[in-house]
Amino acid sequence: xxxxxxxxxxxxxxKITSTRLAILKVFSSDCKPINAEYIHDKLKKEKVNIVTIxxxxxxxxxxxxxxxxxxxxxxxxxxxxxxxHHHIICTDCxxxxxxxxxxxxxLSKEVLKSSNNFSLINKHSLELFGLCKKxxxx
Amino acid sequence: xxxxxxxxxxxxxxKITSTRLAILKVFSSDCKPINAEYIHDKLKKEKVNIVTIxxxxxxxxxxxxxxxxxxxxxxxxxxxxxxxHHHIICTDCxxxxxxxxxxxxxLSKEVLKSSNNFSLINKHSLELFGLCKKxxxx
DNA sequence: ATATTAAATGCAAATAGGTTGCAATTGTGG
DNA sequence: CCACAATTGCAACCTATTTGCATTTAATAT
Numbered sequence: 001x002x003x004x005x006x007x008x009x010x011x012x013x014x015k016i017t018s019t020r021l022a023i024l025k026v027f028s029s030d031c032k033p034i035n036a037e038y039i040h041d042k043l044k045k046e047k048v049n050i051v052t053i054x055x056x057x058x059x060x061x062x063x064x065x066x067x068x069x070x071x072x073x074x075x076x077x078x079x080x081x082x083x084x085h086h087h088i089i090c091t092d093c094x095x096x097x098x099x100x101x102x103x104x105x106x107l108s109k110e111v112l113k114s115s116n117n118f119s120l121i122n123k124h125s126l127e128l129f130g131l132c133k134k135x136x137x138x
Numbered sequence: 139x140x141x142x143x144x145x146x147x148x149x150x151x152x153k154i155t156s157t158r159l160a161i162l163k164v165f166s167s168d169c170k171p172i173n174a175e176y177i178h179d180k181l182k183k184e185k186v187n188i189v190t191i192x193x194x195x196x197x198x199x200x201x202x203x204x205x206x207x208x209x210x211x212x213x214x215x216x217x218x219x220x221x222x223h224h225h226i227i228c229t230d231c232x233x234x235x236x237x238x239x240x241x242x243x244x245l246s247k248e249v250l251k252s253s254n255n256f257s258l259i260n261k262h263s264l265e266l267f268g269l270c271k272k273x274x275x276x
Numbered sequence: 277a278t279a280t281t282a283a284a285t286g287c288a289a290a291t292a293g294g295t296t297g298c299a300a301t302t303g304t305g306g
Numbered sequence: 307c308c309a310c311a312a313t314t315g316c317a318a319c320c321t322a323t324t325t326g327c328a329t330t331t332a333a334t335a336t
Contacts, residue, residue, distance in 0.1 A: 128242075
């Protein structure tokens, strides 16, 4: 487990530090998009400086270990890049559920075919917003 | 034209001011997602305070006149809410093209059916990212 | 094991994007 | 054209994030 995590660092050419291991552990234990402050809170015993967290997030994103998620919030949320999926987000309480099978490759091909200006699509963002059962009752 | 625009304001219960007309005119002449600073630049002759622009954007969004677009940038982008569509965005030069026919209502239904926790989906964000023909040559 | 060194971290300060309080101005119904 | 609430501008503030620089530390060579 910690083995897997330090392998992630090693294969990406990062030095293995307790801070980075801890940040990765937060990502893999909480299976939802999180932001710098959330990580900072989770690691408050470890007294990790928030600047370090921001810097780590940037380098993890560049390495493709994590990726941004559009949560329509005021700060940047990330999650492990692992396998491709998307989210439903409750606009009331923030609850998040994920789903696979977006089948946007087809759409991308169609769009590309009928576009005069674009020649490559390599990424997409897709999030659904709504209300969870609990919040819907209000 | 200016008539149409002031009607938008009137039907939404806004007072008709030159600032608001000017902001709406920027939206309708530039058919792409724009942010507060872009509007501020376009209206620099008119010397509109940027705070006013921020406030106007918020009230237009609340009224449903404009809506947010996820551009994966550091500021909030909006466009006229008009008809439903999405974008392809060049991650190199920022060029934007739009397309219709996302057919996410089907996907939403499927997702909702197989979700234990959600009972309503009323919004989605979908953007494609890639390279335009010009940038692809580099 | 130890020295070396580039990478990683912490701290303080700066920046960027956006918001708030309040006083001055202005559009609009009566 | 009067009254008044809505709108705007200005200054100050706030939150999220970045930068500069000095210090520490993991990894490598010895």
